[in-house]
Amino acid sequence: MAFAAFGSAPAAASSTSSRKSGPIVLALLLPGLIYLGLFFLTPLFSLIITSLESPDPSGAIGAYLYGFEWQNYVNVITDYLPQILRSFLYAFLATFFALLISYPLAYFIGVKLRGRGLIQRLMVTLVIAPFFISFLLRTIAWKQILSEGGPIMEWVHSVGLLGPSQYFIGTPAAVVFGLTYNFIPFMTLPLYTTLERFDIRLLEAGADLYASPAKIFRKITFPISMPGVISGTLLTFIPIAGDYVNASRDFLGSSKTSMIGNMVEADFLQNLRYPSASALSVLLMAVILVIVSIYVKRSGTEDLL
Amino acid sequence: MKRRPFGLATYSVLALVFLLIPIVYTIAFSFNDSTRSNTVWEGFTISHWLNVCNTGNICEALGNSILIGAVSTVIATILGTALAIALVRYSFKFRSGVNLLLFLPMATPEVVLGAGLAAFFFNAGFASGLVTTIIAHVMFCLSFVVVTVKARVQTLDPVLEEAGRDLYANPRQVFWRITFPLLLPGIIAAALLSFALSFDDFIITYFNSGSVTTFPKFIYVAASRGVPAEANVVASGVFLLAIVVVLVTQITGALKRSRLQKVQ
Numbered sequence A: 001m002a003f004a005a006f007g008s009a010p011a012a013a014s015s016t017s018s019r020k021s022g023p024i025v026l027a028l029l030l031p032g033l034i035y036l037g038l039f040f041l042t043p044l045f046s047l048i049i050t051s052l053e054s055p056d057p058s059g060a061i062g063a064y065l066y067g068f069e070w071q072n073y074v075n076v077i078t079d080y081l082p083q084i085l086r087s088f089l090y091a092f093l094a095t096f097f098a099l100l101i102s103y104p105l106a107y108f109i110g111v112k113l114r115g116r117g118l119i120q121r122l123m124v125t126l127v128i129a130p131f132f133i134s135f136l137l138r139t140i141a142w143k144q145i146l147s148e149g150g151p152i153m154e155w156v157h158s159v160g161l162l163g164p165s166q167y168f169i170g171t172p173a174a175v176v177f178g179l180t181y182n183f184i185p186f187m188t189l190p191l192y193t194t195l196e197r198f199d200i201r202l203l204e205a206g207a208d209l210y211a212s213p214a215k216i217f218r219k220i221t222f223p224i225s226m227p228g229v230i231s232g233t234l235l236t237f238i239p240i241a242g243d244y245v246n247a248s249r250d251f252l253g254s255s256k257t258s259m260i261g262n263m264v265e266a267d268f269l270q271n272l273r274y275p276s277a278s279a280l281s282v283l284l285m286a287v288i289l290v291i292v293s294i295y296v297k298r299s300g301t302e303d304l305l
Numbered sequence B: 001m002k003r004r005p006f007g008l009a010t011y012s013v014l015a016l017v018f019l020l021i022p023i024v025y026t027i028a029f030s031f032n033d034s035t036r037s038n039t040v041w042e043g044f045t046i047s048h049w050l051n052v053c054n055t056g057n058i059c060e061a062l063g064n065s066i067l068i069g070a071v072s073t074v075i076a077t078i079l080g081t082a083l084a085i086a087l088v089r090y091s092f093k094f095r096s097g098v099n100l101l102l103f104l105p106m107a108t109p110e111v112v113l114g115a116g117l118a119a120f121f122f123n124a125g126f127a128s129g130l131v132t133t134i135i136a137h138v139m140f141c142l143s144f145v146v147v148t149v150k151a152r153v154q155t156l157d158p159v160l161e162e163a164g165r166d167l168y169a170n171p172r173q174v175f176w177r178i179t180f181p182l183l184l185p186g187i188i189a190a191a192l193l194s195f196a197l198s199f200d201d202f203i204i205t206y207f208n209s210g211s212v213t214t215f216p217k218f219i220y221v222a223a224s225r226g227v228p229a230e231a232n233v234v235a236s237g238v239f240l241l242a243i244v245v246v247l248v249t250q251i252t253g254a255l256k257r258s259r260l261q262k263v264q
Helices: A002-007 A023-051 A071-112 A117-132 A135-145 A151-158 A172-197 A201-208 A213-224 A226-242 A260-270 A274-299 B003-031 B058-089 B095-107 B110-123 B130-154 B158-166 B171-200 B203-208 B215-223 B229-263
Strands: none
Touching (some): A023 A274, A023 B130, A071 A117, A071 A226, A071 A274, A135 A172, A135 B215, A135 B229, A172 A226, A201 A213, A226 A260, A226 A274, A226 B095, A226 B110, A260 B203, A274 B095, B003 B229, B058 B095, B058 B130, B058 B171, B058 B215, B095 B130, B110 B130, B110 B203, B130 B203, B171 B229, B203 B215
């Protein structure tokens, strides 16, 4: 399974990478690296340059001059503080719920279904099945399923979970729900990959030593699954922090749920405020880089891929 | 202790049902006898399946998505396979730097990738359209190809290639007759993943495609007025096709393995 590679630790890498570098390595590496340099790194520098531009004196909309307007960053932080905080809060909550929902599922498929290859593969296929149908349509489907007048919302109102004048769609809860749903497969797969290969005899050893199931989980299972937990969390938290589809008004959100992504989109594509959109993107990227560098310090770069 | 596995099994089935609800909903509403907004069930019809292309430019959007997906997949798969082979088979300086450079695009939020490329094309005076969209898609697919192919290269026994060299095969013959056929399943998996990522991408495409419409872009634009049932038809068709491909490869893989075990 392609996605299964996410959580993998390259065990055999060191044993086979014995050959010395030469013209062949360069021929293999350079095309890809030049491509990423040109179309990944340069655009990031483009963002930094654009984020420091100042308005054109002519006052034309969308026209800017190269400059060092550090003030752009101050403005972005003061103007968009609620959206910035909201993005990280939603990302934190959705990642937490995705972990909570995914862990037992990944444990069941990876540990309890060992030796039953076909059912195991079938269940993994069902976990990744959402990837094969449009992400936007899945989100719209939830919007319609959970809309007012539908059977689920009728029930929610009848038992008093929501008052008669309260709606679910458009609330922060709906956005966090959608984000959690959309990113569960990204959490389940890396968890499954680590849980699928760990030695179950360790659990038997724990039980033989009279450890309670809770203690076995706390002392054996969870620590062993840590690589999966970490890559799953990274693969969910980062895209969620930058997502803007779920929070947008036409999907599960409202103007009160907008996140960083919504502001970048509006400033870049509608208001043509390129420096502001770029400064916001650079800030988001900076936070992500801090998170990644903490991760790299803990586990090295070999485990990244 | 006896009841626990049952509870876990029930929970897992429920979790999978939860994951599948919107898929079933989307497929069901491709048969909804609705005229304009496809939000309330109005009866069963197959007319949307028979007249998909009558709605706006949906088939043009689908064609663009397939074209962009195919071209970006070919380029990303070639570049990514070369990188994966180099990473597993050779030792070189700046290895951790290369690992980091390949990981970062996967760790960068799509909105940053999209806005970054858009700013880059804008500053360079490049008009956005089909070419800029393909450039963007190759960029974000590349790392995923490397991850997938790398896993396959790691399972490859270098002894097989040595045997080829011992039998006086030249490097080109070793690659095309031994290495490449053994890597092929990984390369195919990577290409499928790359196509799926490209086909479903919305955010990066939205920033860099100019006036070119792709299928996800069609849905996003339609979302404010109500998505027509024809969009459900296209998505359901793609879904059923993909799931059949995956199931067939998984089942034949499982059968092959059980046959091998019987032989042993």
